Amino acid sequence: xxxxxxxxxxDRAMKILLIEDDQPMGSVLAELLTAQRYIVNLATDGxxxxxxxxxxxxxxxxxxxxxxxxxxxxxxxxxRAEGYSHPILLLTAKDSSSxxxxxxxxxxxxxxxxxxxxxxxxxxxxxxxxxxxxxTAALLxxxxxxxxTVNNEVTCQGxxxxxxxxxxxxxxxxLLNPKRIFSRSAILxxxxxxxxxxxxxxxxxxxxCLRQKLKAAGASDLIETIYGLGYRLRAPVQAAPxxxxxxxxxxTPQQQKREAARKKVVATTSKVWEKYRxxxxxxxxxxxxxxxxxxxxxLTRSQQQQAKQEAHKLAGSLGIFGFMAGSQLAKxxxxxxxxxMTPAQAEQVTQxxxxxxQLLNEAQTATATTTDIFSSAPLILIIDDDLILAEQxxxxxxxxxxxVELATDLKVARKAIAQSPPxxxxxxxxxxxxxxxxxxxxxxxxxxxxxxxxxxxGQGDLASRLEVVRLGGCVFxxxxxxxxxxxxxxxxxxxxxxxQHHNRVLVVDDEAAIAESLANLLQPFGIAVTGLDQPQQFxxxxxxxxxxxxxxxxxxxGCDGVALCQAxxxxxxxxxxxxxxxxxxxxxxxxxxxFTxxxxxxLNKAMDxxxxxxxxxxxxxxxGFQLASSL
Amino acid sequence: xxxxxxxxxxxxxxxxxxxGCLEELGEMEVLTAESGLAxxxxxxxxxxxxxxxxxxxxxxxxxxxxxxxxDHETTRSIPIVLLTARVQPEDRAKFAKTxxxxxxxxxxxxxxxADQVAEALGWKR
Numbered sequence: 024x025x026x027x028x029x030x031x032x033x034d035r036a037m038k039i040l041l042i043e044d045d046q047p048m049g050s051v052l053a054e055l056l057t058a059q060r061y062i063v064n065l066a067t068d069g070x071x072x073x074x075x076x077x078x079x080x081x082x083x084x085x086x087x088x089x090x091x092x093x094x095x096x097x098x099x100x101x102x103r104a105e106g107y108s109h110p111i112l113l114l115t116a117k118d119s120s121s122x123x124x125x126x127x128x129x130x131x132x133x134x135x136x137x138x139x140x141x142x143x144x145x146x147x148x149x150x151x152x153x154x155x156x157x158x159t160a161a162l163l164x165x166x167x168x169x170x171x172t173v174n175n176e177v178t179c180q181g182x183x184x185x186x187x188x189x190x191x192x193x194x195x196x197x198l199l200n201p202k203r204i205f206s207r208s209a210i211l212x213x214x215x216x217x218x219x220x221x222x223x224x225x226x227x228x229x230x231x232c233l234r235q236k237l238k239a240a241g242a243s244d245l246i247e248t249i250y251g252l253g254y255r256l257r258a259p260v261q262a263a264p265x266x267x268x269x270x271x272x273x274x275t276p277q278q279q280k281r282e283a284a285r286k287k288v289v290a291t292t293s294k295v296w297e298k299y300r301x302x303x304x305x306x307x308x309x310x311x312x313x314x315x316x317x318x319x320x321x322l323t324r325s326q327q328q329q330a331k332q333e334a335h336k337l338a339g340s341l342g343i344f345g346f347m348a349g350s351q352l353a354k355x356x357x358x359x360x361x362x363x364m365t366p367a368q369a370e371q372v373t374q375x376x377x378x379x380x381q382l383l384n385e386a387q388t389a390t391a392t393t394t395d396i397f398s399s400a401p402l403i404l405i406i407d408d409d410l411i412l413a414e415q416x417x418x419x420x421x422x423x424x425x426x427v428e429l430a431t432d433l434k435v436a437r438k439a440i441a442q443s444p445p446x447x448x449x450x451x452x453x454x455x456x457x458x459x460x461x462x463x464x465x466x467x468x469x470x471x472x473x474x475x476x477x478x479x480x481g482q483g484d485l486a487s488r489l490e491v492v493r494l495g496g497c498v499f500x501x502x503x504x505x506x507x508x509x510x511x512x513x514x515x516x517x518x519x520x521x522x523q524h525h526n527r528v529l530v531v532d533d534e535a536a537i538a539e540s541l542a543n544l545l546q547p548f549g550i551a552v553t554g555l556d557q558p559q560q561f562x563x564x565x566x567x568x569x570x571x572x573x574x575x576x577x578x579x580x581g582c583d584g585v586a587l588c589q590a591x592x593x594x595x596x597x598x599x600x601x602x603x604x605x606x607x608x609x610x611x612x613x614x615x616x617x618f619t620x621x622x623x624x625x626l627n628k629a630m631d632x633x634x635x636x637x638x639x640x641x642x643x644x645x646x647g648f649q650l651a652s653s654l
Numbered sequence: 655x656x657x658x659x660x661x662x663x664x665x666x667x668x669x670x671x672x673x674g675c676l677e678e679l680g681e682m683e684v685l686t687a688e689s690g691l692a693x694x695x696x697x698x699x700x701x702x703x704x705x706x707x708x709x710x711x712x713x714x715x716x717x718x719x720x721x722x723x724x725d726h727e728t729t730r731s732i733p734i735v736l737l738t739a740r741v742q743p744e745d746r747a748k749f750a751k752t753x754x755x756x757x758x759x760x761x762x763x764x765x766x767x768a769d770q771v772a773e774a775l776g777w778k779r
Binding site for chain 2: 204207255281285287288289291295298299335340347350421
């Protein structure tokens with residue numbers, strides 16, 4: 024015998040709207056209906072009743088004819104005119120046959136005369152609901168899952184499936200509306216009483232439980248999460264003749280057509296980028312001007328407002344052209360520019376604007392086309408058996424511009440990593456069975472090239488943290504954590520990893536041999552060295568090479584290293600660049616001058632070249648850059 | 655017959671990208687409007703099968719356009735998908751109450767956009 028955990032056939036989560044102005048009568052009716060396990064919403068006038076019926080979905084409306092603001096007949100007429108198709112049962116006075124006739128003409132299905140016998144009223148409600156149910160399929164099927172709406176029974180592969188009341192209602196909702204996408208809030212409206220007003224996470228939890236039970240019973244995942252919208256019944260997979268066919272990708276004419284269309288879209292997007300690139304750079308310039316005014320304490324309200332608008336536009340557009348990190352930076356800027364800023368927030372604005380400019384400059388100088396940028400959108404692998412959480416992160420991650428793959432167990436994860444190595448992994452540590460996340464983390468650390476792993480776990484104890492660090496995990500995130508925090512951590516990790524390709528030192532010294540010997544020493548560590556022996560070209564070379572570290576000679580013919588340092592420090596785009604002085608001078612006042620101008624360190628030219636290289640590597644590491652040899 | 659969709663967004667670069675995406679990958683007939691007001695007029699005269707509407711626009715914003723579309727007899731039955739860069743949960747709850755067919759977040763993936771729009775509008779692909 025198969026069953027769901029509901030007591031009888033009539034006590035499904037039917038929602039009834041009761042429109043009745045007489046309070047004692049309304050209370051009695053509401054109690055009667057609630058006792059029969061119907062969900063009841065009460066409206067005390069016609070206008071409110073009409074609005075509720077328009078806003079929420081009810082299985083039946085119990086409608087008094089004589090009610091204030093808008094009479095019952097008009098409510099009935101209007102609802103039918105708007106396409107409301109569920110039963111309407113009128114409550115009329117004994118002596119008012121004209122009301123009954125008018126009501127039935129207006130689209131009511133039946134009436135009950137006041138004072139009524141409660142038993143009769145319930146019987147009429149049941150009859151109307153049955154009639155409504157009979158109009159829908161009695162047996163709903165999806166692949167190997169069957170739901171019998173008459174007996175409230177669910178089976179999978181012929182075996183009974185034990186579902187809770189809400190899980191049953193959810194399944195029925197999806198099966199009855201195979202094409203429709205239900206947002207979490209729409210599901211709440213349909214299946215919960217608004218007086219209960221649970222959060223939308225309640226829906227996620229019930230969907231998760233339903234998915235797990237179906238999976239355990241051998242069904243495929245029939246509920247599809249639709250990006251940004253909600254849930255929908257997945258299209259059932261047809262009996263698969265492919266299983267006997269060779270596993271070779273055969274491209275059908277339709278697939279070929281789609282691939283051609285895809286290429287056209289990429290080409291169009293690329294053209295639009297070319298066309299509007301200058302405009303986008305102008306928007307960034309507005310943000311730069313704002314950051315400068317902010318730093319100088321001269322930001323006007325209208326300037327801030329304009330900057331906020333530009334940031335908003337950039338947030339919405341950059342990602343479309345593949346600059347997902349740019350969109351994220353712009354979003355953060357938009358948020359920062361919402362209100363008056365503290366000095367710390369002003370500093371954050373400057374940092375983000377700099378990074379945004381840097382990102383776009385790199386894209387402009389890089390040979391990559393927009394097509395390349397699309398295919399290189401970072402791929403994140405989420406390894407977590409908590410499907411709901413993983414889905415939440417996935418949906419949000421797509422909005423952040425990541426490509427995302429999900430693996431709900433370690434076996435699937437290993438396969439996914441082997442097939443397409445992700446740029447970063449978000450790894451839960453707890454999995455049922457002998458293996459846990461740490462096992463995989465250990466394997467990943469032996470892998471080359473390495474993939475940054477963010478451990479994401481409910482275990483926040485020190486031992487777990489230490490173990491993750493010991494095994495080479497780069498970030499430890501403790502559940503629960505808001506999705507945007509998780510993705511911010513992923514973005515930061517990716518940003519750091521990307522920078523490794525741009526480790527570059529600019530050596531400004533009239534003795535070209537210094538740069539040459541440093542280049543030989545630093546190249547094996549993945550650090551490119553650019554030498555400049557003519558300081559007059561300093562600014563052009565600086566902006567063209569975009570170094571992470573600047574090594575300046577103190578005295579050069581026709582040029583003072585300290586002046587160059589000051590020039591760099593006074594430019595908002597470059598003011599945080601690491602600057603080291605390299606000089607033969609050892610007098611303390613000279614050294615003081617260098618530090619006052621903004622030097623990060625002062626190195627003696629007498630220093631051995633190997634030691635000098637080591638000092639530079641340490642400096643780069645301290646600024647957060649990873650070196651090729653340590654990855 | 656291909657579906658006719660009206661896209662309302664104040665940014666011309668977004669309009670151009672969307673037009674390309676929906677025409678090529680969605681095989682839709684695309685009408686565009688660069689302001690809420692122009693969008694409203696076009697919706698009334700051209701009667702599109704669906705509307706993709708940016709929320710954040712200067713002057714008449716998307717939610718006001720939505721309200722007017724839903725109020726007007728000739729446009730109230732046209733399904734509408736919102737396009738927004740706002741992702742706060744409270745925004746999502748607010749949008750859910752407006753009776754729109756779906757919400758698509760900016761920045762969108764140009765390759766996936768046509769599918770997302772078609773899904774939200776319930777158009778068979």
